[in-house]
Amino acid sequence: MNQAFRRSRFILFLLITLFGCKQPVDESRIDKDPPRVVRVWPLPNSVNVEVDSVIIVEFSEEIQGNSVVLIVQGSNGEIAGELTIERERVHWQPLLTLAYSTTYRATVKAGVKDLAGNAMKEDYSWTFTTENAPVVPDTIPPTVVSTVPPNGAQNVAVMTTIVVNFSEAVVVPPQGFKMTKGDLVISGTPVSSGSTFKFTPKDSLDYNSTYTCTLTTAVTDTAGNHLQQNFVFSFTTEKEPDVTPPQVVSTNPQNGATGVEREVVIRVVFSEEVNVPTDAFSLKDENNNFVPGSQSIAGAEFTFTPQDPLTFNTTYTATITTAVTDLSGNHLPQDFTFSFAVKPDDISPEVLETYPTDGDTGVAKDTDIWVKFSEPIDPASVNATTFAVSGADGNVNGNYMVDNDTARFVPDSLDWQTTYTVTLSGITDLAGNPMSTYSFSFTTQADTTPRWINPYGGMKRLAITDEGYIYTLAAGPDKWVVMKFNPDGRIVWFKGLPEYAYYSRDIAVYSGGGQDEVYVLTAQYDPMGGAPSNITKLDGSGNIVWTSPDFTSNAFKLEVGEDGRLFIPNGRLYEFSTTDGSVVHIQDIGTNNSKILSVVAFADFIYVGGETFEDLFGTAVSSDWFIAKYDANYNLIWGVQFNGPDSAAEFVGAVAVDRVNNIVYIGGGYGKGMSWVYDGIASYNDNGNSASFLWFQRVTNNTSVIGDDGTRMVAYNGSVYYGNSVHNTPVKVLSDGTIDWNMTSNGVEDFVFYNGKMYVLFPYPRSNKIYIFDADTGAPLN
Structure with a gap:
């Protein structure tokens, strides 16, 4: 459409609407009618609308400009435009030219208000369609986009179809395509479809041959534009198939x-x-x-x-x-x-690797020794002769194991910081080929484990087994425990005592029955001093076997005889069942003025000692020590009383018996009035049915008070050892009464003997360690 004509038509529309349609307004009438749309441009359902058109909406009366919302939508959604208001007219100018051949919907949203504020109740919508785009002549020639096979392709199947893809739909006349092999033209069937051309050769192509395809300028697009120049591409077919199988x-x-x-x-x-x-x-x-x-x-x-x-x-x-x-x-x-x-095996096995390695140091004491060979070995050839481990004390015993190419030796035990040599000789492989002699050495680690130490605090009382294991009453993490040391001084275990065991008194052990039987004497809490006592029995692994019923208060000493019988000397001699802790016998001597305070029991005889203020055997009066010998059934064999020098009061602390030399010792403290003078030992020869006095020896000159619970005396290797918790002891006295040595320490808590050694427990603050001395010389050993 002519552009000048369009502008004229638009101007004519404006003049008609401006001067021919305006109505006079009666100012006296109250306006209650909302505005309404009376005319739009483009007209509803109009077609061939120019793409640069302006949308115009005319209302029935003048409107408020800020109340107008006009939305124009095309196929891709809402169109952006600029809105202007002139009294009752609305002009909407799109920011971009409208699209060709597109239907648009214009909508005036409800809410448009006149000057009186009356609002339009409903949306007003209409549609129109823009003009078609002007036709542009096609002058672009077609081009080849791709081919199948591509130019230069190899190993193309002999039954292939040639495909050519163009940039647009084309017409390929007979003279537009040619396929040749050299001078030979290949016949076939051409097919064109849109922008694709296909050519199927009539016959299968030749193997391993090169073919050339030519597209000439006779090819045109649908507008008649010719291919600008011939397009040529070539390919080579596959080789002839191999049908010969491999051999x-x-x-x-x-x-x-x-x-x-x-x-x-x-x-x-x-x-x-x-x-x-x-x-x-x-x-x-x-x-x-x-x-x-x-x-x-x-x-x-x-x-x-x-x-x-x-x-x-x-x-x-x-x-x-x-x-x-x-x-x-x-x-x-x-x-x-x-x-x-x-071939048969004729190669001897060789050592590839060992553990420990040769020259290794700091090797764990519990390590296994293994050797890896170059081949599997005969288990029957591995023994103490062919796999020998020797140290300072000779060959080490142990067990041997073989797993394929590895031999392992598990020692029964190794010593600390000791060099061991492993000698391998005569071990054979499965074919019987023997190895050459091979040896290596290693050294075990030094022993850095603290020994004979209670890490939780002090200890009180000791008991030792025939194998050198020591049991002690000890402070544990939160209460009294029984602690077991092995002969090397390492803690084996510790076991907490029952809650009612408030005071620890004494400990004894019997090891003659195959397994240790450990007995602990404790007392319950009583601020008035009258707490009952209990015995707790444990086995050698620390398991509590039983706890006795309550019995007499203020018991301090617990003794086990060489045959396992269990006693407490506490004024009277109590014997207890080792099965449940019940009292099975009570032995008295004299009247209430006599007290049994110590006991040493053998399978055939029981020796007791104590103090008395009466004549028990028709031998003495006043304040005396006494010793009585009973048979196993408590029949009295003999008894003696000893009245110390200086008319002092004597208080017995302990009895000891040397069965080898038939000497019985009794020891304790002497005093005058409230002053304590010294400790002393009296000895008697046991003549079987009677006893004869040998000697008396002072062993201390202190003035500290002692008690029955604080005295220890043991006969060992022909001498007697005496000590208590407050005087300068322990002291060793020979069988003739001569003092051999005195440690002059501040008392001793307890001591036991094993294998020529004296294991000593001193009072606090040294009570967290067991000290070891040479029993003969008194020289310290740790």
């Missing part, structure tokens, strides 16, 4: 070969390059066991490397299956097998 040319080892090395790599050479799948080759021994390994292929040569050396004197069979193919996919015609035999 095995040679193998190594050859079929039937003997004396083959264990480390052999199997090789198979084929007649041509092949593919060998993983499962196409297998190697089995004579027991039909598969041999694991790795395989590789390089051209026509296949190799298989066994994971481990093959077994001596064994026949192996290799199988290559028909899964093997050449590069053309032709399979091996049939399975191929060959066998060979590995």
Whole structure:
């Protein structure tokens, strides 16, 4: 449409609406009618609307400009535009030219208000369609986009179809395409469809041949534009198929070969390059066991490397299956097998690795010793002679184990910081080949473990077994415990005592029954001093066996006889059942003025000692020590009383018996009035049915008060050892009454003997450690 004519028509519309349609307004009438749309441009449902048109909406009366919302939507959504208001008219100018051949919807949203504020109740919408785009003549020639096969392609199938893709729909006349092989023109069927042209040769193409395709300028698009120049591309067809199957040319080892090395790599050479799948080759021994390994292929040569050396004197069979193919996919015609035999074993085993290594130091004391050989070894050849471990004290005993190529020795025990030599000789492989002598040495670690120490605090009272294990009453993490030390001074275990065990008194052990029986004397809490006592029995592993019923208060000493009988001397002599802790016998002597305060029991005799203020045996009066000897059934055999010098008061602390020399000792403290003078020991010769006095010896000159619970006296190796918790002791007295040595320490809590050593527990603050002395000389050993 002519542009000038469009502008004229638009101006005419404006003049008509401006001057011909305006109505006078009656100012006296109250306006209650909302505005309404009376005219729009473009007209509703109009077509061929110019793409640069302005949308105009005219209302029935003047409107408020800020109340107008005009939305224009096309196929891609809302269109942006600029809105202007002139009294009752609305002009909407799109920011961009409208699209060709597109239907638009214009909508005036409800809410448009006149000057009186009356609002339009409903949306007003209409549609229009823009003009078609002007037709532009096609002057662009077609081009070739791609070909199948592409130019220069190789190995193209001989049954291929030629495909050419153009940039647009084309017309390919007969003279527009030609396919040749040299001077030979290839006949076939051409087909055009849109922008694609296909040519199917009439016959199969020749193998391994080059073909040329030419598209001439006779090719045109639908507007008649010609291909600007000939388009030429070439390709080469596939080679003629290989139908000859591969063959095995040679193998190594050859079929039937003997004396083959264990480390052999199997090789198979084929007649041509092949593919060998993983499962196409297998190697089995004579027991039909598969041999694991790795395989590789390089051209026509296949190799298989066994994971481990093959077994001596064994026949192996290799199988290559028909899964093997050449590069053309032709399979091996049939399975191929060959066998060979590995040579007999004539190689001696060698040591590859040891633990500990030669010269190793700081080796754990509980380590196992193992040796790894170059091959499996005969378990029967490994023994104390062929695998010898020796230290400073000679050969070490232990157990031997063999696992394939490794021999292991588990020692019964190794010593601390000791050099050991391992000598290997005569160990054979499975074929009987003996090894050459091989030796290596190592040194165990130093012992840094604290010994004879209670890490939780002090200890009180000791008891020792026939094997040198020591039990003690000790402070534990939060209460009194029984603690067990081994002969090396290391804690084996500790066991907490029952909650009611408030005071710890004494401990004793019986080890003659095959397992240790440990007895602990404790007292319950009583601020008035009258708390009952209990005995708790434990086994050698620390398990509580039983706890006795409550019995008399203020018991301090607990003794176990050499036959396992259990006693408490506490004024009266109480014997308890070792089964449940009940009292089985009570032995009195004299009247209430006599007290049994110590006991030493053997299988055949029981010796008791104490103090008395009466004449028990018709031998003395006043304040005396006494000793009485009973048979196992508490029948009195003899009794003696001893009245010390200076008319002092005597208080017995302990009795000791030397069965070898038939000497009985009694010891305790002497005093005058409230002053304590010294400790002393009296000795008697046990004549069987009577006793004769030997000597009396003072052992201290202190003035501290002692108690019955604080005195210890033991006869050991022909001497007697005496001590208490507050005087300068322990002291050793020879069998003739001569004092051999005195440690002059600030008292002693307890002491026991084993293997020529004296194990001593001193009072606080030294009570957290057990000290060891030479029992003969008194020299310290730790």
